[in-house]
Amino acid sequence: MEDVERLEAFQAKIDREEKIEPKDWMPAEYRKHLIRQISQHAHSEVIGMQPEGNWITRAPSLRAKVVLLAKIQDEAGHGLYLYCAAETLGISREELLEQLHSGKAKYSSIFNYPTLNWADMGAVGWLVDGAAIVNQVSLQRTSFGPYSRGMVRICKEESFHQRQGYEIMATMAKGTPEQKRMAQEALDRIWWPALGMFGPHDKDSPNTGNAMKWKIKRETNDELRQKFIDKTVQQAEVIGLTVPDPDMKWNEDKGQYDHGEIDWEEFMNVVRGKGPCNAQRLEHHKKAHDEGRWVRDAATAYAKKQQSKKQVA
C-alpha cells in the first residue's frame, strides 16, 4: 500500500474511534509523539515518588504511613504500566532510562519542587494527583490501545491518592491555627506549579500539532486546566482555605472560573532544569538505579544457572 493510502486508512480508523494497536501501521510521527509523551508520563510517575518518599519515615501516624507507602507503591506501578506501553512501540526499557538520565526525556516539572513539611503531602495528593487525574481521565480515550488501557487502570487507582491528600489538608485546616497556616501555605506553594502541569497555553503549545487530529490528546491544555480549576476552587472553600489567585472569580456567563496568569518564565526555567530540585531528582534516580544493579545481575545469574541445570537434567 502507498503511504498516502495508509495514512488515510489510519486517519479513518481513528475517526471511527477505533484504537491503534502496536502492530498496526502508523505514521512515524505518531509513533514518535507517543514515545515522547508516554515516556514522559512514565518518568513522571517514577520521579514523582521522590518528593513523597521524603516523608515516609516522618509520617505523623502509622495510618498516615501505610497510606503514603501504598500511594507511592501505586506510582511505581503506574510507571511500569506506562513503560510497558511505550515498549510496545519498539523502544527498550534501557533506552527509556538512558533518555531520562541524559536529560533527553523530560518528566513533569512539578516534581522539581521540594516538599517542605507534612502539609505538602496533603497538597501534593490533593492538587498534583488531582491535576493528574483530570489529564488521565481524558487520556483514557487516547487513540493508542496500550496507552488507553494503561490510563483506565491508573484512573481506577488514582482516586484514593487525591482523597488521602485532601483528607490531610482538611484535617490540618481544622486543626490548630499553626496547622491551618501550614495547610494554607502548602496550597500557596503548590497551586501555581500544579496549574503548570497542564503545560503551556494552547496558542503556545509546540507539541499539540497532530496530537488532537490523531486523538492522542482528546482535550487541550487550557481545557484540562480549566476543568481542574473549576473542580478544585470549591474543594478549597469547603475546608476553609483560599486559592492564592486574587483574579480568581466565578464567571456566571461562561459557567466557569476566570483566573490569573501563570508565571511562564518560572515555568520555563524549571522545564529547562533550573528548578529547586532538578539535579537532586535525577541524581537520586541514577544512584538508585546503579545501586540496584547487583540485584539485577544476581537474578540474571540465578536464572541462567537454573536454566542450565534444567538442560543437564
Place this chain on the structure above:
Amino acid sequence: MSVDNQWPLWEVFIQSKTGLPYKHSGSVHAPDGEMALQNARDTYTRRMEGTSIWVVPTDAIVASSPDDSGSFFDPSDDKAYRHPTFYVMPEGAKHI
C-alpha cells in the same frame, strides 16, 4: 556480565475470579518465570484483582497480523448459518 539489561519481557494474564477466562493485563520484565509471577503480582494485583496469574514469555506468543485481518478472518464471513438467528422457527414454539 557487563550488559545491564532489564531482563526479558513477559505477558501477564490474570483470572479475576475462579471460573472466568484469563485476560491480558500487561507485561513485566523478569529474569525467570518465578520472578515474572512475583513482579506480575506486585504490578497488576495490588487490589485483589486476581485469583490466578499466567505469565508467558512475550516472544513465545505468535500473533496474527492486523494488516491481513480481512483475509485471515474471511472464512467465517459468509457463514450466517453458524448463528441461531439464521433459522426460522415455527410460530408458537416455545423454549427454543
